[in-house]
Amino acid sequence: MEARAPLHTGRWQAARLLQSIAVNGVLSAVCLLVLMPILLMVSTSIKAPGETQANRGLIPRQIELGKFGEVWQMVNVPQLALNSIIITAATVILVLLLGSMAAYAFARMDFFARTPLYFAFLIGLMIPTAALIVPLHQLNVRFGLMNTHAGVIGPYVALGLPFCILLLRSYFRSLPRELEEAALIDGASRFTIYWSIFLPLSKPALTTVGIFEALASWNDFLLPLLFLTQNEMRTLPLGTILFTTSVVLTRYEHQFALLVMMTIPVIVVLLFLQRHFVSGLTAGAVKS
Amino acid sequence: MPHPISSTWRRFARRHKLNSGLLFVLPALAAYLLYVAWPTVSIFEMSLYDWDGVSATQSFVGLQNYVELFTQDRAFRLSIRNNVLWAIFATTVPLVFGFLLAYTLNQRLRFRNLYRTALFLPVVVSSVVVGFTWAFIYNPQAGLLSTTLAALGLRALDRAWLGDPGIAIYSVIVVALWQSLGAWVVIYLAALQSVPDEIYDSAAIDGAGFWQKMIFIAFPLTRFTTAVLIILSLISAVKTFDLVYLLTRGGPYHASEVMALGVYQQAFKLNHHGYASALSVVLLLIGTAVTIVQLRLYAHAEESHE
Numbered sequence: 001m002e003a004r005a006p007l008h009t010g011r012w013q014a015a016r017l018l019q020s021i022a023v024n025g026v027l028s029a030v031c032l033l034v035l036m037p038i039l040l041m042v043s044t045s046i047k048a049p050g051e052t053q054a055n056r057g058l059i060p061r062q063i064e065l066g067k068f069g070e071v072w073q074m075v076n077v078p079q080l081a082l083n084s085i086i087i088t089a090a091t092v093i094l095v096l097l098l099g100s101m102a103a104y105a106f107a108r109m110d111f112f113a114r115t116p117l118y119f120a121f122l123i124g125l126m127i128p129t130a131a132l133i134v135p136l137h138q139l140n141v142r143f144g145l146m147n148t149h150a151g152v153i154g155p156y157v158a159l160g161l162p163f164c165i166l167l168l169r170s171y172f173r174s175l176p177r178e179l180e181e182a183a184l185i186d187g188a189s190r191f192t193i194y195w196s197i198f199l200p201l202s203k204p205a206l207t208t209v210g211i212f213e214a215l216a217s218w219n220d221f222l223l224p225l226l227f228l229t230q231n232e233m234r235t236l237p238l239g240t241i242l243f244t245t246s247v248v249l250t251r252y253e254h255q256f257a258l259l260v261m262m263t264i265p266v267i268v269v270l271l272f273l274q275r276h277f278v279s280g281l282t283a284g285a286v287k288s
Numbered sequence: 289m290p291h292p293i294s295s296t297w298r299r300f301a302r303r304h305k306l307n308s309g310l311l312f313v314l315p316a317l318a319a320y321l322l323y324v325a326w327p328t329v330s331i332f333e334m335s336l337y338d339w340d341g342v343s344a345t346q347s348f349v350g351l352q353n354y355v356e357l358f359t360q361d362r363a364f365r366l367s368i369r370n371n372v373l374w375a376i377f378a379t380t381v382p383l384v385f386g387f388l389l390a391y392t393l394n395q396r397l398r399f400r401n402l403y404r405t406a407l408f409l410p411v412v413v414s415s416v417v418v419g420f421t422w423a424f425i426y427n428p429q430a431g432l433l434s435t436t437l438a439a440l441g442l443r444a445l446d447r448a449w450l451g452d453p454g455i456a457i458y459s460v461i462v463v464a465l466w467q468s469l470g471a472w473v474v475i476y477l478a479a480l481q482s483v484p485d486e487i488y489d490s491a492a493i494d495g496a497g498f499w500q501k502m503i504f505i506a507f508p509l510t511r512f513t514t515a516v517l518i519i520l521s522l523i524s525a526v527k528t529f530d531l532v533y534l535l536t537r538g539g540p541y542h543a544s545e546v547m548a549l550g551v552y553q554q555a556f557k558l559n560h561h562g563y564a565s566a567l568s569v570v571l572l573l574i575g576t577a578v579t580i581v582q583l584r585l586y587a588h589a590e591e592s593h594e
Contacts, residue, residue, distance in 0.1 A: 023392060024399065030389065031406040034466065037421045038409060040432060044424070056430055094319075102316035111309030117317065124324050126575045128527040130548030131568040134334065134555045135327035137341075158323030161316050190308050219414040222529060226556060237416040241534070244420050252424065259417045270412050274405065277412070278474055 041263075045256035052252040064253075071257045079232060080239040084218060086149050087235060091156040091217045092210050098157065099164030100206065104194045106165065107172035108180065118169075124162035129155070133226060140227055151227040156220070160213045171205040172198060208276045211269065218266070236262050328572065334565035341561040353566035363542040364567065367550050370457045374546065375525035377461050378468065379518045386472025387514075391502050393473070394480040404477065408470040415467075419534025422463045426450050426535075450536050453543035460535050460544055464528070472517060479513040480506060519581065526575045547571045 036058075044052055048062040055061055071077070105111065106118050136155050145151035179201075180193045199206070221237040228234055234242070240262055244255045270277065301307065335353055339346040357364050389407065393400055410418065425432045426449035434446050449459040483506060491501050507514075529548035532538060538545040538553065551571065555564035 023395070023397070027389075027392065027397075027399075027403050031403055034410065034469070035406055036432075037418070037425060037466070038413065040425065041417065041421045056424075056427075056432060056435060058432075098316040098319060102313045105309040105312035109307070109309035109312065110305055111307050111313075112305045114305075114309070117313060120325075121316075121320065123576065124320065126523055126526075126578060127324060127328065128529075128548055128571055128575055130527070130529050130551045131331065131572045131575070132324070132327040133551060134341075134561055134564050134568060135330040136323065137555070138330075139323075139327070154319065155323045158319045161320055165316070190312070194312070215412060219416070221416055222533075222552075226552075237414055240416050240420075244416075255420065259420060263413055263417050266412050266414065267409070270409065271405070274408075277408070278478060 038263075041256050041259055044252055045260045047253050049251050049253050067254050067257050068261065071254050071261070074254075075239055075243050075258060077236075077239075077258075077261060080234055080236045083149070083228075083233060084235040084237075087153055087156070088214050088217045090149065090153045091160065092213045094153070094157045095160040095164050095213045096206055096210055099161050099209070100168050100199060100202070101194065102161070103165045103168035104172055104198055107169045109190070118165075121162050121165050124159065125166065127159070129159060129222060133222070136223075137226055146227055147230045147233045149233075152217075152223045155223060156213075156217045160216065163212065164209045167209055168202065168205055171202055175201060204276070207273070211273055211276050215266070215269075331565040331568040331572065334562055335569050337562040337565075339562045340559040341555065342559070346562070349562070353563045354570075356563070357566055357570065363538070363545045363550060364547075366542050367538075367545040367547045370544060370546050371525060371528070373457060374461055374464070374528055375522050378464060378521045378525050381465050382469050382472040382521070383514065383518070386469055386517075387476050387507065387510075388502075389469075390473045390476030390480055391506055393477055394506075404474060407473050410467050411470045411474075413467075415530035415534060418463060418467055419531055422466075423450065423535055426459060450544075451540055453540050456536050456540060457544040460531050463531055463535065467531075468521070468524075475513060475517060476510065479510040483509050519578070522578050523575070526571070526578060547574075 040058055043058050043060050044056075045068075046063050046065060047055070047060040048064040049067060051061060102121070106114065132155070140146050140151040145154070175198065179197055183193050183197060219237060221235070221241060224235045224238040225241075228238060240258055243258055336348060336350060337346040338349045338352070393403055397403070428434060428448045428451065429446070431449075433449065437443060437446050447455055450456050487505055487509070488501055491505055496504070527548060528546050529552070532544055532546050532549050533552070536544040538549050547567065548571065551564050551567050554560045554567060
């Protein structure tokens with residue numbers, strides 16, 4: 001075998017090169033096709049106002065960026081973004097805090113009704129938000145939480161807990177038992193162990209859950225649509241829906257400019273934290 | 289010497305494991321009871337009433353809402369059909385193409401991470417952005433899809449993509465497939481990377497090529513991942529709301545209706561809160577049925593793993 005190999009090296013390399021070109025060509029074509037709607041969004045957003053009427057294609061004839069500033073003020077992007085940031089931040093912090101505490105107990109302690117409670121949380125993974133909107137609406141009306149941030153944060157937190165508990169419980173269980181046994185002998189309380197040993201060691205898992213919850217609440221529009229009806233309470237997706245369906249301004253370029261602005265933070269997060277996305281997605285789906 | 293009552297209590301607490309573990313779970317449990325458990329119980333109760341959501345009086349109608357739902361509601365029948373169609377396409381199409389792409393990406397490729405990021409991008413983009421952009425692409429005559437068909441001389445294939453009752457739901461499902469494909473690729477890729485190279489090498493010595501290694505080695509070895517992906521897709525097919533709301537609002541003539549959108553419309557557009565609750569119960573029960581399958585599979589997989 002070894003003796004014959006050099007004779008074929010040239011032809012083998014040529015075949016290898018051809019194969020590589022073919023594979024990369026196919027993959028590039030598929031990726032371009034997948035990215036096409038996103039490219040179309042960006043290209044339409046930088047076209048001159050009104051150009052889209054005549055040119056719906058991918059290549060802009062003229063580039064005009066002034067409309068980003070116009071849209072920024074017209075839709076009051078800072079206000080919308082502030083609402084989105086408040087809701088997303090509160091949701092992430094509360095889900096991580098409440099979820100990690102519960103997950104620690106489920107992973108490491110034995111207590112009354114542990115297994116039934118854990119399964120009760122797991123069932124929440126399945127419950128479609130839409131199935132609960134009627135009573136959630138009533139709840140918010142009764143407690144005076146309509147048009148408050150709390151009115152959407154509460155449901156987001158409760159609906160986010162199952163995934164958080166599922167993921168963190170299995171992460172905590174993978175940490176060595178010696179960690180807490182030594183601390184328990186030294187007289188540390190359960191809370192100290194959770195707070196100063198388990199949480200610091202679980203940063204990767206916490207980041208993964210955090211990104212997921214952040215993305216879900218940042219992008220959601222169903223609950224804001226129902227519970228945030230006043231202008232100054234609206235979130236970015238909701239404000240975007242209203243702007244893109246309004247009859248006052250039907251210029252595509254402006255509408256796509258808003259969509260681009262809304263997408264930029266998400267893409268930045270994706271590019272910098274892709275590793276955590278992948279580990280979150282694969283947490284349950286890949287057997288290690 | 290301990291107080292007799294406190295020692296009785298302590299014994300009781302120890303026997304029933306009433307310890308600080310409960311305190312750890314309590315805050316999460318409180319939020320969960322208020323925003324998930326109580327609403328869940330509440331839809332069962334409300335589904336037995338006729339109520340507009342505002343007035344003080346609710347009239348008890350027994351199972352009338354359910355009877356109406358299953359015998360007279362055309363939109364509901366169409367929504368069941370559409371959720372089933374959604375589930376079928378959302379599990380089969382990404383299964384084939386997602387696996388194929390992941391398998392291709394699992395070789396030594398210089399731009400692998402670039403390809404992966406590109407394919408994954410639609411997964412994180414907000415549905416609002418996705419919906420608006422695709423409505424623009426689907427625009428009859430003027431949209432990119434119609435103009436591309438015209439440029440290719442295929443004008444005969446042009447349709448009112450979102451306006452034709454016969455194809456509206458398929459047009460929406462295509463967008464959903466576009467949105468989810470990247471997640472399948474990334475998850476399959478992670479699973480394929482855990483398959484040791486030696487298995488492929490020994491198959492190559494036996495003469496197996498690209499396709500044979502894919503079908504007879506890679507696919508069977510990642511079957512657990514396939515099972516989980518299918519379950520996750522089934523769940524999201526039951527839950528689906530965003531894209532239908534954004535692209536068609538369930539129209540035309542309820543042709544692209546899905547169950548979650550039906551709840552929203554019955555409750556908040558038509559003020560049928562009791563009827564919407566009955567629909568919610570059906571949605572919830574279908575969802576739970578899928579969950580039970582999921583939990584069984586997880587338990588089974590963990591068992592065989594340990």
